[in-house]
Amino acid sequence: MVTTNRIRAACVDDVRSKLRQRSDGYQAIVVVSGVANALTGEAGRRDHAELVRATAENLGVGPESVLAACTGVIGPRLPLSRVTAALPRVVQDLGEGWVALHQAASAILTTDTTVKMAGRSFRLTDGRRASVVGIAKGSGMIAPVLSPPQATTLAFLLTDAPLTGPGAQEILRAGTDQTFNMVCVDGDTSTNDMVLLLANGAAGGPPADSDPCVARAVEATLEDLAQQVAADGEGATKLLTVEVHGAADPGQARQAARAVTRSPLVKTALFGADPNVGRIACALGYSGAEFDPSRLSIVLVDGARRFPLLQEGRIAEELPHGGGSRLRLRLRQMDHVRLRIDLGAGTGEATAWGCDLSHGYVHINSAYRT
């Protein structure tokens, strides 16, 4: 899955064309953090080809089995000689298990402040044990719209479940649509977004492409990583989860949930611990989702407690005057704010993830070039 942005990094173009030809046989992913290698034209394509060639050479595999991903500043060329000079040591240091995965998850970060890893052990329907693990990075320029051969969100999943190439693609597409494609930090869809899944079949048995146990484990891992990306959005102090219920259809539920997570006014209110339900309703109102305002309900979920903000179009008594001082105090303490919205227009549901908009976001993106 790679970005749908019309401006695409050289690595994205290469993944697109490789996956159009064949979806299996991949053995390695090389990731460069710090430079996007986007808007670099023909020189960028040559740099990319050399990165892939040198990686393949060091690994002793063919260049057709190596995929590359980049993240960083758009415009500058790759510092190719520094990268290729480091490759022998990188290959020598390749390790196994969680420690190696943690090193990789750490190495790919840019403005991220936390390492993002997730994983599940599960049983295939036929009883065999399998696992899926994933790492991700992403903090700004986050509003992935990924399509089969499309942040800068990068996520890489590995599983030992037996999958064919097309089967793995379909499982990843379905999972990404419900997870990474529902994350928004700033609404800027990157030139470099990429989510890859490699499946080596080591768990044994026939292809499990249509085994729901695999799809569930992959989606759960993607959702876990997607939430970690949203929670670590540039400058973020709070993770925001928006669940929309009662939409006319699932597409409208997605539009509604994404509008709330994208709204700068909702995001700044959240930073200020202000339960400003008017701004939430306003974002729903322009989202494109159809609903009757007199049937709209919005609840703030705080663990087992429910704070109604809006009930069938009526603002909760506490809120208009003084802006809900109890709620403000509670909001100030929460690092994960969950909104449950009922549009009262049908049965469509969707969940989106975002974060608040703080002084940190402005500082990171105005004082430094990213």
Place this chain on the structure above:
Amino acid sequence: MVTTNRIRAACVDDVRSKLRQRSDGYQAIVVVSGVANALTGEAGRRDHAELVRATAENLGVGPESVLAACTGVIGPRLPLSRVTAALPRVVQDLGEGWVALHQAASAILTTDTTVKMAGRSFRLTDGRRASVVGIAKGSGMIAPVLSPPQATTLAFLLTDAPLTGPGAQEILRAGTDQTFNMVCVDGDTSTNDMVLLLANGAAGGPPADSDPCVARAVEATLEDLAQQVAADGEGATKLLTVEVHGAADPGQARQAARAVTRSPLVKTALFGADPNVGRIACALGYSGAEFDPSRLSIVLVDGARRFPLLQEGRIAEELPHGGGSRLRLRLRQMDHVRLRIDLGAGTGEATAWGCDLSHGYVHINSAYRT
């Protein structure tokens, strides 16, 4: 023209229903600043009706000839008794000319820092003299999508040109589409946006509905006000004008121009005086406009000087290394940044207006309830 948001203030619903019945005979506009009277349900509708009734009574006109507009916090009810108690003095203080207009323009402000007025004297095609004047407010929750009976952008225009009701509506629709509908401060489309034009025909002569001189003067006045709104966006330190040329069609030009003005990464780079062309190209890439990245050119216009940032897909030499230190110095001094973008895909053109995203925006919207 009123907001297309599905959550609409009581005043917006009233204007919609009045203008659906008839488009002429209006004599007064009453504006309440501080409270939006949105999400207030049936009580809000009663409050609105009483506001209109009391205004009409004080003016000695029928309530059907009074329009109302509100701006402010969503959720609370109007402080009706305070408003109606003030009406006799408001009516008594009604004045003429620029001084009265300035008082009105000042009274309707919320988080605005400047009074917004504009006007033109012009000649009708038949030689008669006419004028159009306008006032506006708007600083946050600005991304108007106005349609014939749709920020909280409010703008009120008065002209003495002779126009029929339907003629005035069409001139206002065409002008608003090219001006207020192309302004974006934060991407949040308000529940209360309203742009009204009253024409009293005092210039004399037959209806001038299809006189291009009137349409030009109205659009010029709207554009002037729209730019003032963008320049005074919450926390803004710079006005951003984005001209897109060479789009496949005018609709795609609009999408492309609006994507750049809406991008938080472009807006924060602008605040940091960073000529970050990668972020601009990225926004164009996800805008939905079709173009070939190798034909994309982006120029920073500084009066008579042109700084090329991207030429047919190639980043200007100066930019990648050090980020264009000369340009940064110049950008720091500019309070109006103009970008001229050529998509190289056709002849479609559009202009959009926005502003930078500063610590001021975050402060205003997190520390205070608006």
